[in-house]
Amino acid sequence: MRSTPSPVRLPQAARRSQLLEAARAEFLAQGYSGARLQTVAKACGVTEALVYKHFESKEELFDAAVMQPLHDLLARRIEDIANLPVDPQGQAQLATTRDFMRTLLATFCESIKPMGVVLFGEPAHAQAFYLRHVRPLIDAAVDAAEATIMRWPHRDYDVRTAMNAAFGMAYWLALDRSFGQSSDPLEVAAEKLADILFHGLKAR
Numbered sequence: 001m002r003s004t005p006s007p008v009r010l011p012q013a014a015r016r017s018q019l020l021e022a023a024r025a026e027f028l029a030q031g032y033s034g035a036r037l038q039t040v041a042k043a044c045g046v047t048e049a050l051v052y053k054h055f056e057s058k059e060e061l062f063d064a065a066v067m068q069p070l071h072d073l074l075a076r077r078i079e080d081i082a083n084l085p086v087d088p089q090g091q092a093q094l095a096t097t098r099d100f101m102r103t104l105l106a107t108f109c110e111s112i113k114p115m116g117v118v119l120f121g122e123p124a125h126a127q128a129f130y131l132r133h134v135r136p137l138i139d140a141a142v143d144a145a146e147a148t149i150m151r152w153p154h155r156d157y158d159v160r161t162a163m164n165a166a167f168g169m170a171y172w173l174a175l176d177r178s179f180g181q182s183s184d185p186l187e188v189a190a191e192k193l194a195d196i197l198f199h200g201l202k203a204r
Helices: 012-034 036-046 046-056 058-082 091-119 123-145 157-180 184-201
Strands: none
Touching: 012 036, 012 046, 012 058, 012 091, 036 046, 036 058, 058 091, 058 123, 091 123, 091 157, 091 184, 123 157, 157 184
């Protein structure tokens, strides 16, 4: 009887990185509920027990593989907002708004399936997920925008409402795209969102 070969030994950091890469692919392909840690383990040539040595739960693995990269990427864009210069013409603010909406839309488009399963799933779990992952990003964006609000010309507006609108527009357009209802290239869609957010709908 042939014995099962032992997993190839890797340094702890390398193994964790390998597991995160496999888990991200699994979550993005199957969604949160459909993803299987057994599949992640098999992709890495290890046992499921070894996965649990690195991550205590499926939720912790999801957070590390899917949500943390999204958080890190958006955090860099939010930092760009906080570091905007004084700009009497508002051109730097417009360019940064476009970059922010492009990043926001792209990350939501990529992660819409696993995030959607969580956000539209069991209410208590959805609320905890939202408060842990989404709300802090919106709050950080609000803080960054408020820090630069006097550096460019604008009409009076509520910063928190604007940031909620930015995240909401990007998420729902990403959802619409996931159902094949949007034909715009991602870059074009992001430009349109930025224009609505930055200029509004009033004739200029």
